[in-house]
Amino acid sequence: MILEFFRSLPSPIAQGMIWGIMAIGVYITFRVLDLADLTVDGTLSTGGAVLVVLTIDGMNIYLALFIAFIAGCLAGLVTGILHTKFGIPAILSGILTQLALYSINLRIMSGRANTPISYRNYNLIVSSNTNLLLKTILITAAFIIAIIAILYWFFGTELGHSVRATGSNEAMARANGINTSSRKILGLVISNGIVALSGGLLAQFSGTADVNMGRGAIVIGLAAVIIGEVVFGKIFKNFALKLFSSVIGGVIYYIVIAIVLKLGLTANDLKLLSALVVAIFLGIPYWKNNLIGKMKKDDKTSTEKEVTVNARN
Amino acid sequence: MLEIKNVYKTFNPGTINEKKALNGIDLSLENGDFVTVIGGNGAGKSTLLNMITGVYPVDKGSIIIDGKDVTRLPEHKRAKYLGRVFQDPMTGTAADMEIAENLAIAARRGKNRTLKIGVTRKEKENFKELLKRLDLGLEERLTSKVGLLSGGQRQALTLLMATLQNPKLLLLDEHTAALDPSTAAKVLNLTEELVLDGKITTIMITHNMKDAIRLGNRLIMMNDGKIIYDIKGEEKKSLKVSDLLELFSKASNGEFANDRMLLS
Numbered sequence: 134m135i136l137e138f139f140r141s142l143p144s145p146i147a148q149g150m151i152w153g154i155m156a157i158g159v160y161i162t163f164r165v166l167d168l169a170d171l172t173v174d175g176t177l178s179t180g181g182a183v184l185v186v187l188t189i190d191g192m193n194i195y196l197a198l199f200i201a202f203i204a205g206c207l208a209g210l211v212t213g214i215l216h217t218k219f220g221i222p223a224i225l226s227g228i229l230t231q232l233a234l235y236s237i238n239l240r241i242m243s244g245r246a247n248t249p250i251s252y253r254n255y256n257l258i259v260s261s262n263t264n265l266l267l268k269t270i271l272i273t274a275a276f277i278i279a280i281i282a283i284l285y286w287f288f289g290t291e292l293g294h295s296v297r298a299t300g301s302n303e304a305m306a307r308a309n310g311i312n313t314s315s316r317k318i319l320g321l322v323i324s325n326g327i328v329a330l331s332g333g334l335l336a337q338f339s340g341t342a343d344v345n346m347g348r349g350a351i352v353i354g355l356a357a358v359i360i361g362e363v364v365f366g367k368i369f370k371n372f373a374l375k376l377f378s379s380v381i382g383g384v385i386y387y388i389v390i391a392i393v394l395k396l397g398l399t400a401n402d403l404k405l406l407s408a409l410v411v412a413i414f415l416g417i418p419y420w421k422n423n424l425i426g427k428m429k430k431d432d433k434t435s436t437e438k439e440v441t442v443n444a445r446n
Numbered sequence: 447m448l449e450i451k452n453v454y455k456t457f458n459p460g461t462i463n464e465k466k467a468l469n470g471i472d473l474s475l476e477n478g479d480f481v482t483v484i485g486g487n488g489a490g491k492s493t494l495l496n497m498i499t500g501v502y503p504v505d506k507g508s509i510i511i512d513g514k515d516v517t518r519l520p521e522h523k524r525a526k527y528l529g530r531v532f533q534d535p536m537t538g539t540a541a542d543m544e545i546a547e548n549l550a551i552a553a554r555r556g557k558n559r560t561l562k563i564g565v566t567r568k569e570k571e572n573f574k575e576l577l578k579r580l581d582l583g584l585e586e587r588l589t590s591k592v593g594l595l596s597g598g599q600r601q602a603l604t605l606l607m608a609t610l611q612n613p614k615l616l617l618l619d620e621h622t623a624a625l626d627p628s629t630a631a632k633v634l635n636l637t638e639e640l641v642l643d644g645k646i647t648t649i650m651i652t653h654n655m656k657d658a659i660r661l662g663n664r665l666i667m668m669n670d671g672k673i674i675y676d677i678k679g680e681e682k683k684s685l686k687v688s689d690l691l692e693l694f695s696k697a698s699n700g701e702f703a704n705d706r707m708l709l710s
Contacts, residue, residue, distance in 0.1 A: 287561075291554055294543070294564040298551050301540035308499070308538070309607070310525035310555040 138395060142388065143266040149387035150273040151259070151334045152353055153380030156361070157280060158327035159354030160379045165288070166300040166320040171227030172212040173328045173354060175234030176205045177347030180332025182241040185250045185342035194258055198333045205329020206322045208234060213318030238344050249341045257337040273334065277380055280327060285373040287323075296320050328354075352407050357383035359414040386410075447647045448475040448498070448615055453507030455493055455671075467493040469671035471507070475615075475647055482658040483651045484690070485668035491651045494668070495617050498649075500524045512614045526556020529608030529646070531601065531621040538604030541593030545584060545603065548592055549573045552607035576606060580636065598629030602636055609640045616641065618650040622657075634661075655687045669697055 155177060162170040180201040187197035208230055215226035242248045252260040259269040287293045298306040299316040306313050328350070336342040361375075361382030369378050390403060398406070455468040467490045475481060485491050497504050498511075500521040508517045511527045532538050539548050550565040550573075570588060577585040580602050584595075592600060601621060608616060618637065622630035638661060641648050652658050658665055665682050667675040667690070674697045677685060 289564050290561045291550075291559040291564050292561055294547055294551055295559045297543055297547075298540045301542040302537070304532070304537050305540050306551075307521045308525055308528075308530045308532075309551050310522050310557075311551070311559070312520075312522045 138391075141391065143270065144261060144263075145387035145391040146384055147259070147261070147266055147269045147273060148338065149357075149384030150270065150277060150380060151331055151338055151383075152387065153357060153383030154273070154277060154280060154334065155328050155331035155350060156354045156357035156379040156383045157277075157284070157376050158324040158331065159351065160358050160376060161284070161320055161324040161327070163355065163358060164300075164375075165297055166317060166324075168216075168223040168300075168317070168321075169227070169351075170209075170212060170321060170324060171224060171351050172208055172230045172234070172321070172325055173227075174347040174350045175231035175238065176208045176325045176328045177332035177335065177350045178238045178342070178344055179204050179208060179234055179241070179347075180329030181336030181342035181346055182238045182248070182344070183329070184333035185248045185336050186241055186243075188250060188255050188257075189248070194256055194337075198330060201333035202326045202330045205332070206326040208329070209321035209323070209325030210318060212325070213321040216321075217314035217317055235344065242342065242344065246344045247341055248343075250337065251340055252337075259334050259337045261338050261340070269338065276330075276334070277377075280330075281373050281376045281380075284323075284376060288372060292319075349404050349407065352404075352411050353383075353386065356386050356407055356411045356414070359411065360385050363414060363417075447477045447479070447512055448473070448649075449508075449510035450474070450494075450498070451508045451510070453497055453509065454505045455490075455497060455502065456505055466671050468497065468504075471671070471673060473666070473673065475649070478645045478647055479664055480641055480648045480662035481650070481664045481666055482662045483649060483666045483668060484653070484655060484658045486694075489668040490671040491668055492619055493671075495530075495619050495649065495651065498524075498615070498617060499528055499530060527614040529611070529613035529616040531604045531608050531616075531618045533620040533623050535597040535600040535604070535624055538607065539592045539600050541591065543592060544589045545577070545592055545595075546570055546573055546588040548603065549576075549607060549610065552610045555611055576610075580606065596629075598625050598633060601625060601629075601633050605633065605636060605640060609644055609646060612644050612646060614647065616646045616648040618648065620651050620653060623653060637661075655690050659685050659687065659690070667694060667697075669694070 155173070159170075159173060162168045183201040183204045184197045187200060188194055211233075212226045212230040215221045215229055216223050219226075221229070239246065250257070252262055252265060258272050259265075261269070288297060295306065295311045296316045296319055298309070298311060299313045300320070303313050306316070332347065335346065339346070358379045359382065361378035361380070364385065365374070365378035365381065369375055390406075393406065394400065450471055450473040453468055453471045457463070457465045457467055465488075469490075471490075471494060483491050483494070496502055498509060500516070500519060504517060508515060510516070511524070514527075516524045516527070530538070540551070543551075546565050546569070550569055553569065573588060574585045577588075582599050582602060584599065584603065592603065595603065605621070621637070622633050625633060634657060637650070640646070648662070650661065659682070663682065664676070664678045665685065666673050675693055
């Protein structure tokens with residue numbers, strides 16, 4: 134049984150890596166920009182739909198992936214404009230775009246909720262077929278390395294710095310002449326482009342583009358980011374390694390899912406499980422802080438201590 | 447250098463919370479002026495700075511910096527003329543970014559941000575020299591995240607960032623109020639040094655009357671959204687805390703002399 138499990142591992146690893154790309158997109162909004170962007174649930178499906186429809190139309194698969202990426206960028210642009218030009222809170226902006234994308238995704242797939250595509254008839258670059266898993270893992274790894282390398286470079290540029298400053302401290306960013314609205318839009322564009330790219334790979338992997346394939350994607354992306362931070366947070370300080378830990382987080386997530394499925398849970402229970410995992414891991418730092426706060430209150434014996442604390446803050 | 451003409455600002459107009467924050471402010475600053483601003487809570491001191499920086503639009507009036515009318519410019523476009531240090535030491539720096547990255551962001555204030563590298567090697571050397579001046583050991587910690595620094599260190603860094611490009615106008619909003627006394631004194635000394643060295647036109651809000659008298663060449667007292675006293679040159683040099691208290695209680699029926707001001 135254990136041997137059988139190890140033999141089945143490449144599939145969740147490949148799947149986790151593809152979701153890991155999605156998690157990199159989530160990392161940019163959630164950690165760099167400090168926004169929770171719910172657009173991605175729609176964007177993932179958009180990426181899948183665009184890729185499958187264009188590939189069936191006979192387009193080169195890499196070009197189709199690139200166009201899927203651009204489609205995702207446009208979705209991010211819409212959310213960014215709703216947030217910064219319409220003054221709608223980021224979460225609601227994301228929900229609005231996500232809802233609108235449902236209709237758009239159906240339009241892309243000519244009204245069908247599901248469009249299958251098989252590696253047998255098309256020259257797909259990734260697939261869950263056992264014989265193609267090694268190739269899938271290698272190609273996905275190449276994508277991951279390229280994306281991390283580009284993002285690492287970008288966030289080290291003047292422009293990238295200004296996006297990070299916007300996420301870290303808006304007042305400071307504006308005081309230093311940074312147009313924070315345009316930087317938020319830029320971050321959302323990049324993030325959703327990456328998510329759509331991941332959707333394009335995922336549709337190939339599962340052999341279908343589905344209008345519902347992105348439902349709850351944000352939760353899985355967050356789970357990957359958070360698991361990555363919990364496991365590697367102490368050792369990975371470099372930005373590229375932090376992105377990488379989100380990818381590993383995605384892989385761990387899918388291995389855990391494979392285990393619980395083996396233990397008898399059904400695929401229907403997975404969304405409940407994902408929500409629980411994210412809720413608990415998001416709660417841990419909060420509880421930790423509360424606990425530390427209480428302990429500090431208890432041993433505050435002299436006013437001197439208080440003064441140093443104030444000075445540090 | 448700065449020309450404020452007949453500026454009005456009312457918050458929540460027409461509601462029960464209506465607050466006339468600025469009531470026809472006229473202020474003109476010469477090149478190199480160092481103005482200290484005092485006044486009770488709600489006198490409009492911070493609102494005045496926020497109008498200059500463009501955090502909120504003015505209701506009426508105009509603001510001209512170095513001959514350019516900035517009244518309708520958004521905050522980030524005015525920033526190229528301005529250096530700012532806030533009361534809260536957390537506000538002026540990006541905690542998740544390195545010391546060098548924070549400085550590099552300030553060094554590009556008012557310039558186009560491109561896809562060139564965010565901090566060049568030459569800049570790092572330059573930053574090291576500048577940080578040495580602070581005498582806080584930060585020159586050895588260029589790649590440390592600013593979030594690891596103390597409040598005083600962050601405020602000193604913000605001050606350095608604000609003056610890095612010799613701004614047309616430096617705006618200090620009670621920037622030592624949140625620090626412990628010895629740190630506050632250090633940051634204040636540094637302020638004086640940087641301002642005098644760069645001959646930077648400066649507006650400094652303070653709650654500390656002694657500082658308000660000791661520093662700068664001009665003192666402004668605000669009450670109810672108006673400038674009620676404007677004292678310059680020789681007259682300012684001979685000023686005492688007791689004079690200020692007297693001046694103010696005359697204007698505000700004694701409300702001004704709250705304990706915070708007396709203690710400081």
